Amino acid sequence: MKRIIALAPILLALASDHALAASAPGSKGASEVTFLIQIVLLLVAGRLLGELMQRIGQPGVMGQLIAGLLLGPSVFGAIWPEGQHLVFPPAHEQKAMLDAVSQLGILLLLLLTGMETDLGLVRKVRRAALSVSVAGVAVPFACGFVLGEFLPETMLPKPELRLITSLFLGTALSISSVKIVAMVVREMGFLRRNVGQVIVASAIVDDTIGWVIIAITFSLALHGSIDPWSLGQSLIGTALFLGLSFTLGRRVVFLLIRWANDELESEAAVITTILVVMGLMALVTQVIGVHTVLGAFVAGILVGQSPILTRHIDEQLRGLISALFAPVFFGLAGLSADLTILKDPTLLTLTIGLVAIASLGKFAGAFLGGTLGGLRVPESLALACGMNARGSTEVIVASIGLSIGVLSQNLFTMTVAMAVLTTLAMPPMLRWALSRLPLDEAERTRLEREEFEERGFVPNLERLLVAADESPKGRFAARLAGLMAGRYGMPVTVLQVASDLAPWSMREDISGRLAASVQGAAEAARAQASHEDTDILTVDVTERPIDASIDQAVTAEAEKGFDLLVIGIEPTVGPDGGFNADVARAADGFAGPLAIVAARGRHLVEPEGAPLNILVPVNGTEVSRRGAEVALNIARAADAPLTALFVASADASTTRQRRARRPSSGDEAVLKEVVALADQHGVRIRTVARTILAAEDAILRQARLGGHNLIIMGAARRPGTDLAFGNIADAVLEASDRSVVLVAA
Numbered sequence: 001m002k003r004i005i006a007l008a009p010i011l012l013a014l015a016s017d018h019a020l021a022a023s024a025p026g027s028k029g030a031s032e033v034t035f036l037i038q039i040v041l042l043l044v045a046g047r048l049l050g051e052l053m054q055r056i057g058q059p060g061v062m063g064q065l066i067a068g069l070l071l072g073p074s075v076f077g078a079i080w081p082e083g084q085h086l087v088f089p090p091a092h093e094q095k096a097m098l099d100a101v102s103q104l105g106i107l108l109l110l111l112l113t114g115m116e117t118d119l120g121l122v123r124k125v126r127r128a129a130l131s132v133s134v135a136g137v138a139v140p141f142a143c144g145f146v147l148g149e150f151l152p153e154t155m156l157p158k159p160e161l162r163l164i165t166s167l168f169l170g171t172a173l174s175i176s177s178v179k180i181v182a183m184v185v186r187e188m189g190f191l192r193r194n195v196g197q198v199i200v201a202s203a204i205v206d207d208t209i210g211w212v213i214i215a216i217t218f219s220l221a222l223h224g225s226i227d228p229w230s231l232g233q234s235l236i237g238t239a240l241f242l243g244l245s246f247t248l249g250r251r252v253v254f255l256l257i258r259w260a261n262d263e264l265e266s267e268a269a270v271i272t273t274i275l276v277v278m279g280l281m282a283l284v285t286q287v288i289g290v291h292t293v294l295g296a297f298v299a300g301i302l303v304g305q306s307p308i309l310t311r312h313i314d315e316q317l318r319g320l321i322s323a324l325f326a327p328v329f330f331g332l333a334g335l336s337a338d339l340t341i342l343k344d345p346t347l348l349t350l351t352i353g354l355v356a357i358a359s360l361g362k363f364a365g366a367f368l369g370g371t372l373g374g375l376r377v378p379e380s381l382a383l384a385c386g387m388n389a390r391g392s393t394e395v396i397v398a399s400i401g402l403s404i405g406v407l408s409q410n411l412f413t414m415t416v417a418m419a420v421l422t423t424l425a426m427p428p429m430l431r432w433a434l435s436r437l438p439l440d441e442a443e444r445t446r447l448e449r450e451e452f453e454e455r456g457f458v459p460n461l462e463r464l465l466v467a468a469d470e471s472p473k474g475r476f477a478a479r480l481a482g483l484m485a486g487r488y489g490m491p492v493t494v495l496q497v498a499s500d501l502a503p504w505s506m507r508e509d510i511s512g513r514l515a516a517s518v519q520g521a522a523e524a525a526r527a528q529a530s531h532e533d534t535d536i537l538t539v540d541v542t543e544r545p546i547d548a549s550i551d552q553a554v555t556a557e558a559e560k561g562f563d564l565l566v567i568g569i570e571p572t573v574g575p576d577g578g579f580n581a582d583v584a585r586a587a588d589g590f591a592g593p594l595a596i597v598a599a600r601g602r603h604l605v606e607p608e609g610a611p612l613n614i615l616v617p618v619n620g621t622e623v624s625r626r627g628a629e630v631a632l633n634i635a636r637a638a639d640a641p642l643t644a645l646f647v648a649s650a651d652a653s654t655t656r657q658r659r660a661r662r663p664s665s666g667d668e669a670v671l672k673e674v675v676a677l678a679d680q681h682g683v684r685i686r687t688v689a690r691t692i693l694a695a696e697d698a699i700l701r702q703a704r705l706g707g708h709n710l711i712i713m714g715a716a717r718r719p720g721t722d723l724a725f726g727n728i729a730d731a732v733l734e735a736s737d738r739s740v741v742l743v744a745a
Helices: 002-022 032-055 060-071 081-087 092-115 119-124 126-150 159-174 178-187 194-223 228-263 269-287 292-304 311-336 339-343 345-372 377-386 391-403 409-434 441-455 472-488 504-510 513-528 550-558 581-588 622-638 665-681 695-705 727-735
Strands: 464-468 492-496 541-545 564-568 594-598 614-618 642-648 685-691 710-715 739-744
Touching: 032 060, 032 081, 032 092, 032 311, 060 311, 060 409, 092 269, 092 292, 092 311, 092 391, 119 194, 126 159, 126 194, 126 345, 159 194, 159 345, 159 391, 159 409, 178 194, 178 409, 194 228, 194 292, 194 345, 194 377, 194 391, 228 269, 228 292, 269 292, 269 311, 311 391, 311 409, 339 345, 339 409, 345 377, 345 409, 377 409, 391 409, 464 472, 464 513, 464 550, 472 492, 472 513, 472 564, 472 594, 472 622, 492 513, 492 550, 513 541, 513 622, 550 581, 564 581, 581 594, 614 622, 614 665, 614 695, 622 642, 622 665, 622 710, 622 739, 642 665, 642 695, 665 685, 685 695, 695 710, 695 727, 710 727, 727 739
Parallel strands: 464 492, 464 564, 492 541, 564 594, 614 642, 614 710, 642 685, 710 739
Antiparallel strands: 594 739
């Protein structure tokens, strides 16, 4: 840290020397070296002060803004004006280089904000969120608009555009920062609490309303006055853009991201696609006469909803924006503000009044909205405290207003000061308000369920890969994959494997059958879960014929990013026991978890329609827990009965008699865990414990006694060249006359 701080004087000296050389007679245009020094200074100062802010419980973005204030005329310029002008020359050509990075930074920050926007969360708490947002926007917007109407003309950049300035002030005072609000709520551990969800959802709606208003206000600013025709054009254009984006656009963005991920082999192809989508949507909003920020924000929402936006890709894009563009943008905003104007008592009074109006207006509006939305007084109080942070959003709004000439330099500085003060005041106020909210039983139950899903196996899968042939066994495997994918909207890719039952010449007649099996099961799972208040997405299914060996095909497809391989190939068992060669080759091509499906009995006659009656053996290990999770998800999706069987080990029994018994304390702990998992899934479960020497015999016997037609069990993949899951799993697979699914890491 000390070494980094020691770089600052060296950079300043280099910048001064080079700026002097650039300003000497004969020098031309902007200097790339000065530009690089400016970038490095903003990055270093922003990172250090952002780190300091985070360590004292404040948003890191405030450190980046304060870094710009320190390097700008507010501090550095006040202490040494000549030095500040040398490092940050006022020449238009030099400023344009930094401004270009900043303008791109605005779009990328809006893209990131949109990606963090959870529309499913808004749907869950829509009544309270809409009430809080509408009131929380309307009251401060009215206050800001009235303030703009009464400002002296000396404060306005263009007195004839007072209406536009008033609209900008109203928007600036009403909008909240999703990033800041979500950061503090998450830090407090309240992100999943009822009030935390309402706070974040309200901030999301605030942001959305704010960017629409900004886009329309920008259109008005271009025309210089309210023209009914241009206003109607902007409103209709915005409505059409939003409508098409959240219907057709969502599908197009998903297809583009999947195409880039699956078809392009170059590095960071998905990130390039996302940036192109952002740029095109920003250009569309520019064409219809509204600001590009709306296009970038909506693009971020659509990108964030893509089912195959992997964590790795998200982290790469987030890292680029957070490491480079955010420090430069917020640093430049700080550079553009001159707090020395507050030495003027009139401007200082106006700034204090602006902060007071903004805080009181937002507090009153949010509190009123929470009360009307049915929240208790302590919850409404927490909402009012949380919604007062303007943060990065306010700075972006102010920067846009300054760039298009509807905010004067003084108004811009006052607005930035208001953003800093309200943001720094929000975290301690929100912490105080949230600490006074008790946790009731209904909320505790919901939190436990969501925490379980966050740690679970199936809820964290993003894409499924199915390697199956056209046999009933393959179609049954496709059905089970669809049941798992349906509830969570996971995209599924089916690799169509040729089998002896249908030669290559018949491939056209069977094409699409496996995809139809997946899609039908997924639709059934979605219908079963439709009563939940969750965002259930349509499952996208792609079927690909295999043109190479099955292991090569699976390996090539797996590189595109899949979390589980479901195998359904006839036959599953080889002629000498163990797995069939095609099953083994398919498994060898995939490094992740496997689900090997063997359909038997009625499932061979009706692979897509026969009912399920599931048995899941458990023994308390992580392997068996994974199998239980898969069984629970399939049981819930198919509305199927489920029985959990605990089988004691051989040395735990003193008898060779195969009999049911009362569970011991150890058995009870294992079964209690399975029952708890079933409760979280909303699945009714029956439990059985058996003492028996051979676990495989206990499983097969219980399957016959209980009338089960599907055994789902977790298994551990054994090391070695041959595909094997241990004696118990192999014995059940070979001996069972019921369908079997082996789930293995």
